[in-house]
Amino acid sequence: MGVYGFVSHFLDASGLAARYRFGSVVPSAIVEAAGKYLLPPSVLKAPAVSSRYGSASGWLAYVSLTARQVRDLPRSTVIRKAGAGVQAAKRRGATVAGLGFTPALARESAQAIARAAGVPVITGSGFALSVAVDAIGLAARSIGFDLQGAGVTVAGWPSPAGEVCAHLLARVCCRLTLAGPAGAGWRGLAGSIMESTGLSPRITADTAAAASRSDVVVMAGAVNGLETATFKRGSVVWDLAGSAVAILRHAERRGVLVIDGGLVEAPQDRADPADPPSLVEPALAAVMAVAMEERFDGRLEGREVSVAEADEMKRLAERHGFRTAGPAQAGRLLGPAEIDRVTGGGYVP
Numbered sequence: 001m002g003v004y005g006f007v008s009h010f011l012d013a014s015g016l017a018a019r020y021r022f023g024s025v026v027p028s029a030i031v032e033a034a035g036k037y038l039l040p041p042s043v044l045k046a047p048a049v050s051s052r053y054g055s056a057s058g059w060l061a062y063v064s065l066t067a068r069q070v071r072d073l074p075r076s077t078v079i080r081k082a083g084a085g086v087q088a089a090k091r092r093g094a095t096v097a098g099l100g101f102t103p104a105l106a107r108e109s110a111q112a113i114a115r116a117a118g119v120p121v122i123t124g125s126g127f128a129l130s131v132a133v134d135a136i137g138l139a140a141r142s143i144g145f146d147l148q149g150a151g152v153t154v155a156g157w158p159s160p161a162g163e164v165c166a167h168l169l170a171r172v173c174c175r176l177t178l179a180g181p182a183g184a185g186w187r188g189l190a191g192s193i194m195e196s197t198g199l200s201p202r203i204t205a206d207t208a209a210a211a212s213r214s215d216v217v218v219m220a221g222a223v224n225g226l227e228t229a230t231f232k233r234g235s236v237v238w239d240l241a242g243s244a245v246a247i248l249r250h251a252e253r254r255g256v257l258v259i260d261g262g263l264v265e266a267p268q269d270r271a272d273p274a275d276p277p278s279l280v281e282p283a284l285a286a287v288m289a290v291a292m293e294e295r296f297d298g299r300l301e302g303r304e305v306s307v308a309e310a311d312e313m314k315r316l317a318e319r320h321g322f323r324t325a326g327p328a329q330a331g332r333l334l335g336p337a338e339i340d341r342v343t344g345g346g347y348v349p
Contacts (some may be wrong), residue, residue, distance in 0.1 A: 002291030004058040005089020005119075006046060006284050007082050008100030009065045010035075016066055035064030036077065041085040043092065047278060049288050051267050051320040056291035059092050061085035070101055079109045086117040095296050097121045098287030107305065122301050124286030126310035127317060128261060129161060131282040132238060133168045134324035135262025136216055139236050142339045143257065150215035151175040155207050155223050156241060158185045160304040162220025165240060166201070167193055167307045169218070176201040179210040180221070196307075231256040234343045236327075255344045259327040259334065267321030279325050279333060289317040
């Protein structure tokens with residue numbers, strides 16, 4: 001049996017205060033300052049998972065930082081706190097650890113933390129991209145269209161994650177547009193996609209027009225020009241970069257489904273088959289699968305996310321029974337009823 005650790009942070013100061021029993025009257029600034037300088041990781045027993053091929057138990061280590069602090073504090077501070085979480089899990093027997101931080105930060109930090117802690121550390125970001133693409137397909141079917149016949153736009157400055165998304169989506173759609181500033185490097189990506197999938201993506205600098213015509217829009221980086229875009233009612237927008245919150249709130253009010261990824265159903269034994277499945281974020285599912293597989297060589301992830309990594313992590317996870325449960329927003333699964341409420345039950349071809 002493998003043993004994993006998973007290191008994450010608190011969403012806000014209220015969660016941090018509740019976990020460390022500050023009480024409701026302590027100001028958020030004091031709670032966050034205490035978390036930054038004084039508090040050790042909070043470690044809990046994690047769910048055990050099993051399949052016919054392997055099993056794993058684990059530990060959840062919550063570092064005493066909020067999402068705002070993870071975003072705004074110096075990287076060295078966040079890495080130090082994350083490293084303390086990995087060490088706490090290692091002391092309890094973990095032989096591999098996952099990071100539940102923002103993908104960009106986790107990818108930068110994982111290798112440094114692994115060297116300091118002496119255990120492999122993974123981010124699961126490649127698997128998260130695969131899960132999100134599957135979640136888009138599930139959302140599309142719930143709304144009333146098939147991703148295979150859909151028009152898809154990947155918008156923003158090219159990034160490793162955006163490029164992997166474009167490759168994964170090119171396998172399952174028939175019309176792909178790469179939209180962003182002229183000369184942003186899309187041409188090389190388009191050639192690579194054409195070579196690997198046979199699909200020839202369209203390239204445009206008119207992001208707003210491309211988004212307005214598309215059934216699926218992936219915001220893969222900083223995007224300019226979408227302020228004037230009118231997204232199709234019943235379309236799906238994946239905010240991969242988290243860079244256009246105000247635009248997307250307006251879009252959702254107009255019947256557009258906005259997601260930030262997907263959730264995964266873990267292969268846990270349930271005493272009663274009627275019990276709801278255990279849902280976990282992709283980063284946690286990835287480290288669970290690695291522990292079940294007992295892949296502790298630390299070579300599953302490189303410096304940048306890649307299509308090969310996304311495919312390998314998905315293969316491992318599916319071998320052990322993990323499956324995409326559906327699209328998610330702020331860590332919450334969006335079921336058919338909620339999707340119908342957002343889109344008004346209508347898809348405009």
